[in-house]
Amino acid sequence: MLPVVPIQVPEALVASLVECHGTDGRVWAEGLPALAAATADRWGLRPDGPPAHGAVALVLPVRRADGSRAVLKLQRVDEETAGEPLALRAWGGRGAVRLPDHDPGTGSMLLERLDPARSLLALPDDRAATLVLADLLAELTGHRAPPGLRTLAEVADGLLAEVPAARERLAGEDDRRLLADLAAALREVRPEPGDRLLHWDLHYGNVLAPTAPGPRAPWLAIDPKPLAGDPGFELLPALGNRWSDLAVTGDLPRALRLRFDLLTDRLALDRPRAVRWTLARVLQNVLWDLADGGSVIDGTQRTIAEALSGREDGSRITRPGR
Ligand SMILES: Nc1ncnc2c1ncn2[C@@H]1O[C@H](COP(=O)(O)OP(=O)(O)O)[C@@H](O)[C@H]1O
Ligand SMILES: [Mg+2]
Incomplete structure (x- = not known):
């Protein structure tokens, strides 16, 4: 019709x-x-x-x-x-x-039907928007994943298998060291991949308001690319939202850590494990870039990895040049 x-x-x-x-x-x-x-x-x-x-x-x-x-x-x-x-x-x-x-x-x-003109991108208060994301993530990952979904364990093994070839593509020693540290972080948490229902792509643009006030919650998630796994693997899209909001604070790493702390508090996550899963997610992005023909680690990914370093005991994330 x-x-x-x-x-x-x-x-x-x-x-x-x-x-x-x-x-x-x-x-x-x-x-x-x-x-x-x-x-x-x-x-x-x-x-x-x-x-x-x-x-x-x-x-x-x-x-x-x-x-x-x-x-x-x-x-x-x-x-x-x-x-x-x-x-x-x-x-x-x-x-x-x-x-x-x-x-x-x-x-x-x-x-x-939701209102595509009202996503979290339209909420000017960055902290309020991050809190909405945190509450949604808590609700969504409160479910055990249904059978039939791809698992974080499979994804993790696929990432680790790609690391040696990716290393060869990286031109700089600092980048190679960071790649090794990201992989090491993933290996530490891989034995307990989790069983929660993950959205995997919950950024501001994938949260919309209903078309009219009513019985529905004020904000709803769209567009999951779901996985069965640990909610720590959910945090990266929330950290990278509206990068300019982080940059204007004048202390980007601190602003990133504030977001991270807000998310992990609200989700009641073990912070050292959440750091490692977030580094695993950085690894996923880095491997994608390299598969697309890149030969350096993107500055945003490095900034996130470095901002979270030191948040877990015995971090091996290096800070070149400092
Ligand atoms: N349920 C919905 N109601 C209204 N608009 C929607 C809805 N789902 C998606 N859209 C609109 O379509 C766009 C793309 O949909 P999305 O599910 O995010 O797909 P993609 O995987 O391509 O990002 C959204 O950014 C939004 O503008
Ligand atoms: Mg989308």
């Missing part, structure tokens, strides 16, 4: 899909109008506003047959996105967007 006029797939989404998935991404983007039409037909949806998108998903505002508002989210199913419906079902609308329907064949999801 959907495209009375066929949908236009935003150019920026096509570019991002090509960047993430190469030719497969382009082919998938070309099939989006037909997929949107078929899915809307099956679920009795009609268009209700301009499309939105992130890095990988097309999100179409729709009306359901009963007139209620929803969005249709279309994204490729891959190891990161496959678990989204499982996680949303497990949360059942508590702390996260509701999922009224889902097609396992195509990965298409019918989601509760």
Whole structure:
């Protein structure tokens, strides 16, 4: 029922899909109008506003047959996105967007409509926004992960396996030392990978307000790339939010540590373990950059790693040049 006029797939989404998935991404983007039409037909949806998108998903505002508002989210199913419906079902609308329907064949999801103009990015008070994230993370990770999700143990083993080749790609000795320290931090916590339901991508842009005041919580998470694991692995997206807010304080490492402490307090996490899991997450970002052809560790990742160093007993994170 959907495209009375066929949908236009935003150019920026096509570019991002090509960047993430190469030719497969382009082919998938070309099939989006037909997929949107078929899915809307099956679920009795009609268009209700301009499309939105992130890095990988097309999100179409729709009306359901009963007139209620929803969005249709279309994204490729891959190891990161496959678990989204499982996680949303497990949360059942508590702390996260509701999922009224889902097609396992195509990965298409019918989601509760939230207000895309009101994400946490629009909340000017950085501390208040971090507290919202902390409360959401506490609620979301309060659940045991349902069976069938990828696990942090698998992710951790995959990261550690990549380290030797990544080391060869790094040009500088300081960077090689930092890589070794990040890997060492991950090895220390790897034996206890945890069993919580993790969102994995909870940054300000992935928290939206409901469309109107009512019975729903004031802020809800969207867009999980879920994992079963330790909540310490959840903190990095919250630390890196709105970097300019940290920079204007004049003491970036201190501002990062304040965020970290606020998150770990609210989540009642063991801080030394949370540091190590956060360093593991820095390692994940570093390995991605290197896989994309980089040969240095990004300054933001280094700043986070160094800011947290000394927060765990016997830290081996080095501080070159100091
Ligand atoms: N439930 C929703 N209600 C309203 N808008 C949404 C909803 N889910 C996503 N959006 C909009 O679509 C954008 C991309 O969706 P998202 O799930 O974050 O996908 P991506 O994985 O591509 O980042 C969001 O930033 C938001 O603007
Ligand atoms: Mg998103």
